[in-house]
Structures are given as structure tokens and as C-alpha cells.
Amino acid sequence: MKQTEYQLICGMEVHAELKTKSKMFCGCKNDPFHASKPNCYTCPTCLGLPGALPVANSTAIEWTIKLGLALNCRINLFSKFDRKHYFYPDLPKGYQISQYDLPFCYDGYLETSAGKVRIHRIHLEEDTGKLLHKTVHNQKVSLVDFNRSGVPLIEIVTEPDIKSAAQAKEYAKTLRGILRELHIADCDMEQGGMRLEANISLQAVGTKELPNYKIELKNINSFRFLEQAINYEIERQSQVLQNGEQLNQETRGWNAVQNKTFLQRTKEEAEDYRYFPDPDLPPIRLSTNQIEIIKQNLPELPLERAKRWMSNYHLQPEFATRLSEDTKHAQQLDSLFKLAVNKKFEPSKLANQIVNKKITVNYQNLEATLEEFESLNATATVDDNDLEKIIRQVLAEHQDAVNRYHAGQKQVLSFFMGQVMKNLKVKADPQQVRSTLHKYLDN
Ligand SMILES: [Zn+2]
Structure with missing residues (x-):
């Protein structure tokens, strides 16, 4: 078949x-x-006690908009909070305050090396409490800790633009870099400060028809697991479809021990959360001026920094990207490259050697870092007479290559370079060797 x-x-x-x-x-x-x-950080509001009134945290709203602007989103000048109803023991009110049809941000994008990933929306909501399953007096019990109840939580939703597991990982990592650069979230994945979800389906190549199912991969807490889980699903779903079978809507999790996804629950119908505007919270109106001020105060983001280093210091894209992710040391790296230029060193070479761990940056002493770079790349000036002697010898031994060079095969030069460098006892400056070679070959 x-x-x-x-x-x-x-x-x-x-x-x-x-x-x-x-x-x-x-x-x-x-x-x-x-x-x-x-339960030490609780009050009637975040415990969901009757009569308690919520008041929206304006910093959280400002930060959501900040993120939206960093992700090239449009901002709703009029938005509101809605109640999303469902029952679960970690949700004392019986509903979560979220945003339904008027999220703060919409229509943005994030660039990855495999193309743009469009951002559908970013909304602000509250986190739930945390369930702890324990055994107390030989009885299995579930305890609830409400310290997390009501913590501001943003949700960033993309369009289905991701075409590979690697791109999904890159998207999530870049997003974390931006959240950290903006100083609005720590994104501690192990603690659950950042949680990943991927909606996956497969489309037969060559067809325009969209798949009629969606598998939700939930609660992934590492970039590596995300990539592994998506690759596993591609494999699994291909098999099922190849056998002519149907795939249904379902939620799956990742088992990191067995390296496979597992079924959590099937979804027969779309859930009805009976959203409606929260009557306790007035709608939020923003002015274009307020948004403009937030925009002007945005810091330089890792991707912009990488681009700037590529154009100002001629860093190779992969090294620029890798180093630009180090938000903590961005300014010092910037100074280091500037200093390197002043000393007539090549920042691109420096960046290469930092990424490849040939040089360890001393952030307290950038000068020392450059000294290390200098000694690592030190070249000796070779006595002209010695150099010319070796060149004459190499050319004499490879008359055929000399002829090819004169016939127009200029790439033979690198062969001569290699031969001369090999015969020299010290690490010579390639520039000196090259120009002396030219003197002999071009006259
Ligand atoms: Zn509270």
C-alpha cells in the first residue's frame, strides 16, 4: 500500500x-x-467566600499589554473580565475569572527560524489553588493549598502555524526569553510557573482539507518533553491514519519515564463554560496614549539584540541567537563586543569561541576576557626571509598547482596557505602568509 x-x-x-x-x-x-x-497567603476574595469583591491588579494588566506589544499584537482599547464556570475543588468560587471575547491582546506574531508563528490572543486570568494528594492517618486524602489561588496568569494562544516539534520548542523557548526580558514572569517550569500545551493534528500532504480532530497535549513542563511528545504524536497519529482508522478529540499527557504520550480523557462535546461578564469588575478602557507609553518603555528583546549584533558586530546568526538569550548578561556582552572592536579584535570570532566554550567570559573583568581571547588567538610574526624560503619550496614542489592558479583557479591559494602553515614551526598570522604568497604567485 x-x-x-x-x-x-x-x-x-x-x-x-x-x-x-x-x-x-x-x-x-x-x-x-x-x-x-x-494557605498562608489567603483572604476572603481568593478563598472565594460569599460577598468578597475582586479588584483588578493594574500592574498585571499593564504587563499583559507589555507582552502583547513585544509580540506585535493589537491591543483592545476596551476589554473586560468574564466568568468561566466549571467545578473543581481547587476553584472555590465555582468559576475562574478570565477573559472571553475581549482579551487584552490579539493578532500578533513571534518570529522563529522556521517562520512566523501568529499569536491569536493573549488574555489575563487567575490561577487556581493547588491540590495535594496525601495519605493522612492511613487515609488517602486530597488537600487544597490556596496560596496559588488568584495568582495572575496569562495565556498566550497561537494560530496552528507550527510545522515541526523543533519549531514548537523554539517558539516556547523564545517566548520564555521574552517573558524574562520583560521582567514580568520567572517561568519556573518545574514549579509550574510556565505550562505548555500543544494542539496537534495531522494533514495528508497534498490535501487542503483540515483534519477533523485535535489531540491536546497538556501539562508539559519542559521544552525537551514538548519536542519528544510532539514527535511521538506525529508517529502515533500517522500509524493510526495509515491504518485507515479515525482519530478522536482527546487530551493526552507525556510520560517521561516510558517516553510516550498517554490518554487522559476523551472529549465527546465542546465544554460549555457559560461565560458571562463578571458583574463585580468594571470593563477596562485604555487610551492610545497609555499604550504608546508602554511601547516606548519596552526593553530590547533577545531577537532584536541578535539582529543588532549581527549587523553591528557581524556575528554569525547562530552565535548571535545563542548569546542574545542570556538576558542577564546582555549589557556586559554588548560592552565586550564594543571593547573588542576598539582593540581591533573580531567580535564574531570572540562570539564563536564563547559559545563553543573556548573562552569563559569574566563578567567582572571584561578586559581579562579579551586578554584570554588574545592569548588564545596569538599569532607570531614570522621572519620574512624564513617565510619566503618556505613559500619558494612549497611552490617548487607543486608546480602543477602553480599552473592551475595561473590558469585562473584562484581557489588553489588555500591549498598553498595550508601547505605553508604546515611547514612553519610557529602559528603564523594568516594575513602575512597570504600577502607573501600573492607576491610570489601574482608577479
Ligand atoms: Zn487574597
Whole structure:
């Protein structure tokens, strides 16, 4: 039977907790990972007690818009919070305050090396409490810690533009870099400060028909697992489709021990959350002026920095990208490259050797770093007479190559370069060797 080829269709949903001082709708401390005990940062609002009134955290709103602008989004000048209803023990109100049809940001994009990934929307909501499953007095119990209840949570939703597992990983990593650069989220993946979700289906190559199913990969807490899980799903779904079978809507998780995805639940119908505007929270109106001010205060993002280093310092794209991700040392690296230029060193070579760990940057002492670079790349000036002697010898031994050079095969020069360098006892300056070679060959 003829093998059908399939193309991945994938969109992502990423949740990240904002690191504001207080929670989204109350004054409780927002620090769930460092709390000394469960339920110490709670109040009637984040415990969902009747009559408690939420007040929106304006910093969280500003930061959401900041992210939206960094991701080239359009900003809704009028937006609102909605109630999303469902029942779960970690959600004391019986609904989550989220945003439904008027999110703060929409229609943006993030660039990856495999193309743009369009951002469908970014909205702001509140996180839920955390369930702890324990055994107390020989009884299995579920405990709830509400320290996380009401922590501001942003959700970034893409269009299904992701075409490979590698691109999904790059997208998620770049997004984390931006969130950190903006100083709005720590994105501690292990603690759940950033959570990844991928919606995956396969389309037969050559058809325009969109797949009629979607597999949701949920609660992925590492970039590596994300890539592995998507690749696993491509393989698994191809097999099922190849056998002429149907794939259904379902949610799957990743088992990192067995290296495979597993079924969590099937979805028969779309869930009905009965969204409606939260009557306790007034809608939010923003002016273009407010948005303009946020825009002007955006820092340089890793991708922009990589581009600037490529054009100003001629860094190769892969090294520029790798180094630009180091948000913490961005300024020092910038100074280092500037210093290198002043000393007539090649920043591109320096960047290459930093990424390849030939040089360790001393951030306290950039001069020392350049000294290390200098000694690593030190070349000796060879006595002209010695050099010419060796060149004459090499040319005499390879008369045929000399003829080819004169016949127009200029690339033979690199062969001569190699031969001369090999015969020299010291590490010579290639420029000196090249120009002396030219003197002999071109006259
Ligand atoms: Zn509270």
C-alpha cells in the first residue's frame, strides 16, 4: 500500500504566572513557591467566600499589554473580565475569572527560524489553588493549598502555524526569553510557573482539507518533553491514519519515564463554560496614549539584540541567537563586543569561541576576557626571509598547482596557505602568509 505523507498542524497554548507583588484580584502576597506553609497567603476574595469583591491588579494588566506589544499584537482599547464556570475543588468560587471575547491582546506574531508563528490572543486570568494528594492517618486524602489561588496568569494562544516539534520548542523557548526580558514572569517550569500545551493534528500532504480532530497535549513542563511528545504524536497519529482508522478529540499527557504520550480523557462535546461578564469588575478602557507609553518603555528583546549584533558586530546568526538569550548578561556582552572592536579584535570570532566554550567570559573583568581571547588567538610574526624560503619550496614542489592558479583557479591559494602553515614551526598570522604568497604567485 502506498504510504501517505502527513504534515503536522500544531498550535500552542502557554500559561505563565506573572510575578506581581500581589495577587490578581486581592491584596494577598503573590509568592506561592516560597510560602512557609499552605494557605498562608489567603483572604476572603481568593478563598472565594460569599460577598468578597475582586479588584483588578493594574500592574498585571499593564504587563499583559507589555507582552502583547513585544509580540506585535493589537491591543483592545476596551476589554473586560468574564466568568468561566466549571467545578473543581481547587476553584472555590465555582468559576475562574478570565477573559472571553475581549482579551487584552490579539493578532500578533513571534518570529522563529522556521517562520512566523501568529499569536491569536493573549488574555489575563487567575490561577487556581493547588491540590495535594496525601495519605493522612492511613487515609488517602486530597488537600487544597490556596496560596496559588488568584495568582495572575496569562495565556498566550497561537494560530496552528507550527510545522515541526523543533519549531514548537523554539517558539516556547523564545517566548520564555521574552517573558524574562520583560521582567514580568520567572517561568519556573518545574514549579509550574510556565505550562505548555500543544494542539496537534495531522494533514495528508497534498490535501487542503483540515483534519477533523485535535489531540491536546497538556501539562508539559519542559521544552525537551514538548519536542519528544510532539514527535511521538506525529508517529502515533500517522500509524493510526495509515491504518485507515479515525482519530478522536482527546487530551493526552507525556510520560517521561516510558517516553510516550498517554490518554487522559476523551472529549465527546465542546465544554460549555457559560461565560458571562463578571458583574463585580468594571470593563477596562485604555487610551492610545497609555499604550504608546508602554511601547516606548519596552526593553530590547533577545531577537532584536541578535539582529543588532549581527549587523553591528557581524556575528554569525547562530552565535548571535545563542548569546542574545542570556538576558542577564546582555549589557556586559554588548560592552565586550564594543571593547573588542576598539582593540581591533573580531567580535564574531570572540562570539564563536564563547559559545563553543573556548573562552569563559569574566563578567567582572571584561578586559581579562579579551586578554584570554588574545592569548588564545596569538599569532607570531614570522621572519620574512624564513617565510619566503618556505613559500619558494612549497611552490617548487607543486608546480602543477602553480599552473592551475595561473590558469585562473584562484581557489588553489588555500591549498598553498595550508601547505605553508604546515611547514612553519610557529602559528603564523594568516594575513602575512597570504600577502607573501600573492607576491610570489601574482608577479
Ligand atoms: Zn487574597
